[in-house]
Amino acid sequence: MRGSLTLAGxxxxxxxxxxxxxxxxxxxxxTHSRADSLAVAxxxxxKVNSMLINSMVFAFVPILAAQAEPGRTALxxxxxxxxxxxxxxxxxxxxxxxxxxxxxxxxxLDADAxxxxxxxxxxxAVSTTAAGVAALYWALLYTERRxxxxxxxxxxxxxxxxxxxxxxxxTLGVYAxxxxxxxxxxxxxxxxxxxxxxxxxxxxxxxxxxxxxxVLAKPAFFLVYAAGLSLNVTFTRAYATxxxxxxxxxxxxxxxxxxxxxxxxxSPLTNSLLPEIARLKSAFHLREAFRLVNRSVMLAAFLAxxxxxxxxALREPxxxxxxxxxxxxxxxxxLVSAVFLALGPTLVGWSLLEISSxxxxxLDRPWPPVVTALIPVxxxxxxxxxxxxxxxxxxxxxxxxxxxxxxxxxxxxxxxxRRRWLEAG
Numbered sequence: 340m341r342g343s344l345t346l347a348g349x350x351x352x353x354x355x356x357x358x359x360x361x362x363x364x365x366x367x368x369x370t371h372s373r374a375d376s377l378a379v380a381x382x383x384x385x386k387v388n389s390m391l392i393n394s395m396v397f398a399f400v401p402i403l404a405a406q407a408e409p410g411r412t413a414l415x416x417x418x419x420x421x422x423x424x425x426x427x428x429x430x431x432x433x434x435x436x437x438x439x440x441x442x443x444x445x446x447x448l449d450a451d452a453x454x455x456x457x458x459x460x461x462x463x464a465v466s467t468t469a470a471g472v473a474a475l476y477w478a479l480l481y482t483e484r485r486x487x488x489x490x491x492x493x494x495x496x497x498x499x500x501x502x503x504x505x506x507x508x509x510t511l512g513v514y515a516x517x518x519x520x521x522x523x524x525x526x527x528x529x530x531x532x533x534x535x536x537x538x539x540x541x542x543x544x545x546x547x548x549x550x551x552x553x554v555l556a557k558p559a560f561f562l563v564y565a566a567g568l569s570l571n572v573t574f575t576r577a578y579a580t581x582x583x584x585x586x587x588x589x590x591x592x593x594x595x596x597x598x599x600x601x602x603x604x605x606s607p608l609t610n611s612l613l614p615e616i617a618r619l620k621s622a623f624h625l626r627e628a629f630r631l632v633n634r635s636v637m638l639a640a641f642l643a644x645x646x647x648x649x650x651x652a653l654r655e656p657x658x659x660x661x662x663x664x665x666x667x668x669x670x671x672x673x674l675v676s677a678v679f680l681a682l683g684p685t686l687v688g689w690s691l692l693e694i695s696s697x698x699x700x701x702l703d704r705p706w707p708p709v710v711t712a713l714i715p716v717x718x719x720x721x722x723x724x725x726x727x728x729x730x731x732x733x734x735x736x737x738x739x740x741x742x743x744x745x746x747x748x749x750x751x752x753x754x755x756x757r758r759r760w761l762e763a764g
Contacts, residue, residue, distance in 0.1 A: 349490020350606050354599040356497040358661060361595045363504055364516065365662040369671055372452040373513045374588035375580065379445035380459035381517065382576055382591055384433070386569045388470035388524070391426065392492075394561035395474035396481060397700045403482040404618070412539055415479050419472065426471030433464035444573065445587070447580030455513065462517035466524035473524070476531035488534035492527050493602070499523025560705035564696060567712030568745075571689075574716050575682075575723070575738045582729045585674060590734065592662065593679040596654070597686050600646045604639050604690045609697040616701040625702070625761050632698040639694050643687045650686075654679045674731055681728075682735025688715070688742030695749050704760060711749040715741030 368374035399418065403411050433440065437460040441448075445456055477489045503519025511518060572594070579587045619628040650657075655676040663672050692715070696708035719737035722728065728736055 349486075350493065350602045352491060353493025353495075353497060354595075354602060356494045356501070357595060357599065360497045360501050360504075361592060362661050362664075363501055365592060365667045365671075366664060367504065367508060368513065368588070369585075369666045369668075371588070372449065372584055373455065374591075375445070375448060375584065375586075376452045376455040377459055377513055377516055378588050378591035379441065379448065379576060379580065380456045381463060381520065382594070383440070383444055383569075383573060384460060384463040384467065385520075386573070387429070387433075388467055390562055390565035390569065391429075391467065391471040392474040392477065393565060393697075394558040395422075395471065396478050397561050397697060398558035399475065399478040400481050401620075401701065401703075403478055411479075411482065415475065416539065419475050422475060423468070423472055426468045429471070430464045430467045433467065434461045437461050437464070444577050445580050446577060447582075447587075459514065459517045462514060463520060465521040469521075469524040469528040473528040473531050476528075476535050479535055480531065485534070488531050491530075495527045495530070496520055496523040499526060560709055561700060564700075564705070564708045564712045567709070568692070568696075568715065570713070571715035571719050571738050571741050571745075574719055575735055578723055578729070579678075579734055582731065582734060585671070586678070586731060586734065589671075589675045589678045589731065590682070592658075592675050593682050593735070596650060596657075596679055597682060597689070600643070600650075601686055601690055601693075604642060604646075604686075605693045605697075608635055608639065609694055616698060620702055628702060629757065629761075632695070632702075635698070636691060636694055639690050640687070643690045647684055647686050651680065651683050654683065677731040678734055680732050680735075681739060684739040685735060685742050688739065688744070688746045692742060692746040692749060695746065695753065699749075699753065702760070704756075707749055707752045707756070711745050711752065714745040714748055717741070718744045 364374065364377070368377065403414060406414055437457045441453060441456045441460060445453065448456060473492070480486070480489055499522045500516055500519035503522060504515045507515035507518065576587055576590055579590045616628050616631065619625070619631070655672065658675050658679070659669075659672050662675070663669065692711075696712075699705065699708050715738070718741035721737075722740055723734075723737035726733075728734060
């Protein structure tokens with residue numbers, strides 16, 4: 340409970356600062372083409388960073404928790420050395436392939452907005468190495484039940500973006516936003532390194548203690564799952580670039596309204612549950628672990644439905660309160676409000692799918708989440724393209740239905756296999 344509250348406090352702080360960041364973005368960029376460029380570049384890179392963080396945490400917390408000192412420290416040091424080069428390769432790949440990536444992620448942008456999106460993606464790619472290495476520190480600190488140093492990651496990113504955008508806007512223009520984001524990721528890496536450094540030692544593992552094939556398989560499963568799940572939002576964002584200038588930016592503003600409650604529901608709950616589920620599994624208390632997961636899903640379902648209903652009812656006055664100032668006019672408010680109408684319900688299916696999937700990963704049952712991760716985007720694409728849902732008020736309908744369909748399939752798979760999993764455990 341203390342871990343959940345600490346993480347919830349960090350997530351809340353991060354998203355409060357995040358609202359300020361988005362409000363500043365709306366004030367400076369409104370819903371024009373520069374806002375579209377920032378949205379289509381920052382959204383995918385931020386998602387890649389989130390995927391790396393979650394995959395490292397969910398893959399290595401159980402492994403590190405099973406190690407006693409000094410073996411835990413030695414294992415962490417080996418992981419840090421190996422994965423640094425992997426994360427650096429990801430950053431370099433994004434920098435080199437940015438033009439081709441933007442052709443896929445933003446097919447509807449005009450030439451000037453497209454070039455701007457490519458440059459923004461290249462600047463943001465620097466953050467991926469910092470975020471990935473920091474995630475390994477997260478896994479180590481979570482194993483030690485030290486949630487405080489990691490809880491303010493999002494707040495650090497958002498604060499760095501705000502400071503850079505406010506101070507460098509006249510010099511760098513829209514590029515001040517990705518510069519601030521990258522600096523925030525580097526600051527977070529420095530913070531978690533400082534928190535973990537006193538407990539790090541230089542003992543080496545015996546070669547037999549580290550099976551790289553088994554070690555790499557765990558984050559690979561989660562990365563495949565997270566990549567598949569992220570395609571649901573990525574497809575909708577890309578499709579929005581065909582719906583007229585400003586629609587992709589409006590979609591990104593709406594994602595803040597979905598992302599804040601999603602983060603508050605998912606991150607504190609799953610990150611604090613992960614060590615407990617791992618310990619219950621290692622003690623062969625699988626029934627208790629499944630009961631813990633079921634209670635978490637039921638609580639999240641109730642909260643998600645309530646939050647979604649309130650958000651839909653109050654969407655226009657809330658958007659007006661947070662964003663309508665400067666060049667962000669009443670017309671911009673109506674556009675963002677229209678996009679949120681169909682996108683808002685995504686919170687229900689998305690949060691339930693994430694909590695269920697992450698719990699199954701903690702129970703070493705990765706295949707059901709991996710298999711069902713592509714269902715949301717397949718349902719989304721079928722509905723969106725098949726029905727031609729290009730109007731702002733329908734642009735997110737496919738994403739919402741797809742997320743619910745993905746959770747429904749995963750729930751059925753888990754129920755049908757629960758007895759077999761218990762017997763095998």
